[in-house]
Amino acid sequence: MDKYILEMRGITKLFSGVAALKNVNFRVKPGQIHALVGENGAGKSTLMNILSGVYPYGEYEGDILLDGGNVCKFKTIKDSERKGIAIIHQELALVPELSVAENIFIGNEQAKRGVIDWNQTRNKAAEIMKMVGLDISVEARIRDLGLGKQQLIEIAKALSKDVRVLILDEPTAALNDEDSAYLLNLLVELKDKGITCILISHKLNEIVRVAQEITVLRDGETIDTIDIADATEDIIIKLMVGRDLTDRYPKREHKVGDVCFEINDWNVFDPLDSHRKIINHVNLFSRRGEVVGLYGLMGAGRTELALSVFGKFYGTKISGKIKVDGKDIVIKTVRDAIKNGIAYATEDRKQAGLVLINTIRDNITLVALDKVSRRNVIDDNEENKVAEEYRQKLNIKSSSIMQKVGSLSGGNQQKVMFSKWIFAHPEVLILDEPTRGVDVGAKYEIYSIINELAGTNKSVLMISSELPELLGMCDRIYVLNRGMVVGEVNAKEATQENIMRFIMESNKYEGVEQ
Amino acid sequence: MIKKYNIYLVLIILFFLCALINPNFLSIGNLSNISRQLAVTTILAFGATILIIGGMLDLSAGSVLALAGVLAVDCYKSTNSLILSLIVGILAGMACNLINAVMVANFKTPPFIATLAMMTMARGVALLYTQGQNILQLGDFVVFGQGTVFGMPVSVIFLIVIAIFTWYILKHTRFGRSLYAVGGNEAAAVASGINVIRSKYIAYLINGAFVGLAGVLFMSRINAGQPNGAIGFEFHALTAAIIGGTSFSGGVGTASGTLAGAFIVGFLNNIMNLANVDSYLQQVIRGAIIALAVIYDIWTKGRRTKGHLGNVEDKNKKQKVAS
Numbered sequence: 001m002d003k004y005i006l007e008m009r010g011i012t013k014l015f016s017g018v019a020a021l022k023n024v025n026f027r028v029k030p031g032q033i034h035a036l037v038g039e040n041g042a043g044k045s046t047l048m049n050i051l052s053g054v055y056p057y058g059e060y061e062g063d064i065l066l067d068g069g070n071v072c073k074f075k076t077i078k079d080s081e082r083k084g085i086a087i088i089h090q091e092l093a094l095v096p097e098l099s100v101a102e103n104i105f106i107g108n109e110q111a112k113r114g115v116i117d118w119n120q121t122r123n124k125a126a127e128i129m130k131m132v133g134l135d136i137s138v139e140a141r142i143r144d145l146g147l148g149k150q151q152l153i154e155i156a157k158a159l160s161k162d163v164r165v166l167i168l169d170e171p172t173a174a175l176n177d178e179d180s181a182y183l184l185n186l187l188v189e190l191k192d193k194g195i196t197c198i199l200i201s202h203k204l205n206e207i208v209r210v211a212q213e214i215t216v217l218r219d220g221e222t223i224d225t226i227d228i229a230d231a232t233e234d235i236i237i238k239l240m241v242g243r244d245l246t247d248r249y250p251k252r253e254h255k256v257g258d259v260c261f262e263i264n265d266w267n268v269f270d271p272l273d274s275h276r277k278i279i280n281h282v283n284l285f286s287r288r289g290e291v292v293g294l295y296g297l298m299g300a301g302r303t304e305l306a307l308s309v310f311g312k313f314y315g316t317k318i319s320g321k322i323k324v325d326g327k328d329i330v331i332k333t334v335r336d337a338i339k340n341g342i343a344y345a346t347e348d349r350k351q352a353g354l355v356l357i358n359t360i361r362d363n364i365t366l367v368a369l370d371k372v373s374r375r376n377v378i379d380d381n382e383e384n385k386v387a388e389e390y391r392q393k394l395n396i397k398s399s400s401i402m403q404k405v406g407s408l409s410g411g412n413q414q415k416v417m418f419s420k421w422i423f424a425h426p427e428v429l430i431l432d433e434p435t436r437g438v439d440v441g442a443k444y445e446i447y448s449i450i451n452e453l454a455g456t457n458k459s460v461l462m463i464s465s466e467l468p469e470l471l472g473m474c475d476r477i478y479v480l481n482r483g484m485v486v487g488e489v490n491a492k493e494a495t496q497e498n499i500m501r502f503i504m505e506s507n508k509y510e511g512v513e514q
Numbered sequence: 515m516i517k518k519y520n521i522y523l524v525l526i527i528l529f530f531l532c533a534l535i536n537p538n539f540l541s542i543g544n545l546s547n548i549s550r551q552l553a554v555t556t557i558l559a560f561g562a563t564i565l566i567i568g569g570m571l572d573l574s575a576g577s578v579l580a581l582a583g584v585l586a587v588d589c590y591k592s593t594n595s596l597i598l599s600l601i602v603g604i605l606a607g608m609a610c611n612l613i614n615a616v617m618v619a620n621f622k623t624p625p626f627i628a629t630l631a632m633m634t635m636a637r638g639v640a641l642l643y644t645q646g647q648n649i650l651q652l653g654d655f656v657v658f659g660q661g662t663v664f665g666m667p668v669s670v671i672f673l674i675v676i677a678i679f680t681w682y683i684l685k686h687t688r689f690g691r692s693l694y695a696v697g698g699n700e701a702a703a704v705a706s707g708i709n710v711i712r713s714k715y716i717a718y719l720i721n722g723a724f725v726g727l728a729g730v731l732f733m734s735r736i737n738a739g740q741p742n743g744a745i746g747f748e749f750h751a752l753t754a755a756i757i758g759g760t761s762f763s764g765g766v767g768t769a770s771g772t773l774a775g776a777f778i779v780g781f782l783n784n785i786m787n788l789a790n791v792d793s794y795l796q797q798v799i800r801g802a803i804i805a806l807a808v809i810y811d812i813w814t815k816g817r818r819t820k821g822h823l824g825n826v827e828d829k830n831k832k833q834k835v836a837s
Contacts, residue, residue, distance in 0.1 A: 310705075311707075313704075333707075334705060334706075334707045335707040338707040346705060351699075352701040354699070355694070355698035355765065356699065357766060358694060358695065358698055366695055366703075367707055369688045369691060369692070373687075376687055376688045377686055377688075378686055378687065378691065380686070
């Protein structure tokens, strides 16, 4: 068993100078299910994108070896597919309006001289569908199928290309328990037929169930590859999070006041599938002067929770109560939320946070334009003064307040977004991934701003997928998993291990709720 | 910085070029004639600019102009009131654009399609109303398009008022600011608590008032209520706005740019006429200029943003959304 079907040697990948992967080694034995685990941002997806040719040869350092010898230089996804490597991303790549058969052979049409042979298409599709155990018409349209079946069709698509190494990125993240179980069984079946699988998953119980070997990545480095016989969930968690905490967080005086913000029995359903519950009976509160963390892995529902609270910006069939300073409030739109003193700084600065083609000034005053205008006419002097004040106070590195936001660095963009919401003078600030895409120096500045907000008696809810950050910054931390609050801990007593354990424990009781 | 003033530089160069090529160009008669001709399309172009900045569009401008124009003309013929007929024209323009706004803002119809429908409807109503006949003998109604006050053409006075109005609302009002945000990034505008629907309504209503006014000026200048007139004027308006630096992807544009764009087109037309350029050839040249203006705009923008919004970030974003 010394021969590896796949070997990635010394892989280093930089994104604008920052290393996402540092000298990563990754080896997979044939006919196995090999799990790849790590925290968000550990580099799993980047590594798989290199393997499948999404990041072409030349944009990374290191070698990819197939079958113990051949060095592969994939320039495109097609190149890797030709060698029998197929990747199924979290975001499915199916065309909803086309049929199952058409989707299976998309880009690989069963055609002679450009003319599609429909009989062959249908027959072959039906054959492959049998392999994945799906009993539906190959004429069915993708949009009429559930996510579980769509996932299986992605696998069918890979099988149609004579796949030898199948990569699945969080395949069960969006599936219900029944579909997840089916999918995992199918992977085991495929393995027995000789197809090697690389499985990226946060659900350690699944991994322990189906995988033979586990590779752990952390901060872009390979930590270890262990045999399933030596692995327990505890060991894996330790390997995943085991970094030492240095003093990366500014000190804050803890002066916790009255309860300022409360959510009671909050339920939200998926806007695309109104039977799927995204947020399930969530209760939480935050006090004035308190920084409360909201932790969860990807897909846990953190952002969905925040958006649904912030003016029903996400979700359908929303129910529950929101209280600010003990008073019940009704929020129907984003404007209602802002009026009631709630601010939400999005994780997605570029899509929904800032108008990149506008100036720093225009972005800062956008939410609270009324504060710098009289009878709907903007007072230029007043506006410039406000913008300049925030530019200096938050240390936004720029040539002037008239610089376009799109030309600023991530950290400075984040500070512009913070300025915008602080200028609206909210009582509660929900900060979604406030340090995502921000370099280390700017992170410290942003932490200081958050501390200052809490110091001025605001209530701060901080959503983050970086546990050390929450442990360093928060007074209390709520742990969210699969739309539920599965734990609440005092940050002083919390450790990465016990927070991860909350999540893993709750995954064990799949199927109890809903 | 250079890019910002390019358009005005082009205008000035063109102005002197025209003066050099043809001495008649600088005559008061010719210049006042150019302004008068340009008044209608430039006013439309200001409406188009407001809409495009907010990420919208109006293909119905020409048809609505004709409808508003014949209604105003008919009103004048039965009441003999200049003020009243002006108001009728403006209200007719606003009414049609209210429907545009309902389709676009409430029903989320793409502006292209919504206003395409309005284009067809308004033309039909204008033809129905007049039974396809031109309304002739307009009497004093012609002062709007042909009269002067202290030697200044009335239509040019209207143009100046509209230009200042457009500049002011875009530059100095909360509405103007929210419009740039809506067109620049609608999701961010919504997430910032901006009333996007109201902004869209106001934009279409202002555009409607401009179109109605343009209808009055146009019918008055040609001395007839023409239900079949002003076909394709919306595209002249778009041309001026685009050459003036208004970005079709929204969020970018100025009143002064559009004014310059309109006059660049006007000067070109005038000089080609004075130089006896074949009128068919003139069309080819006009089209080529639009293409060049847009290619130039995209080319310079591409150079500025390349590397900043690279593929990698976009890919990461997509994966995030999926999770």
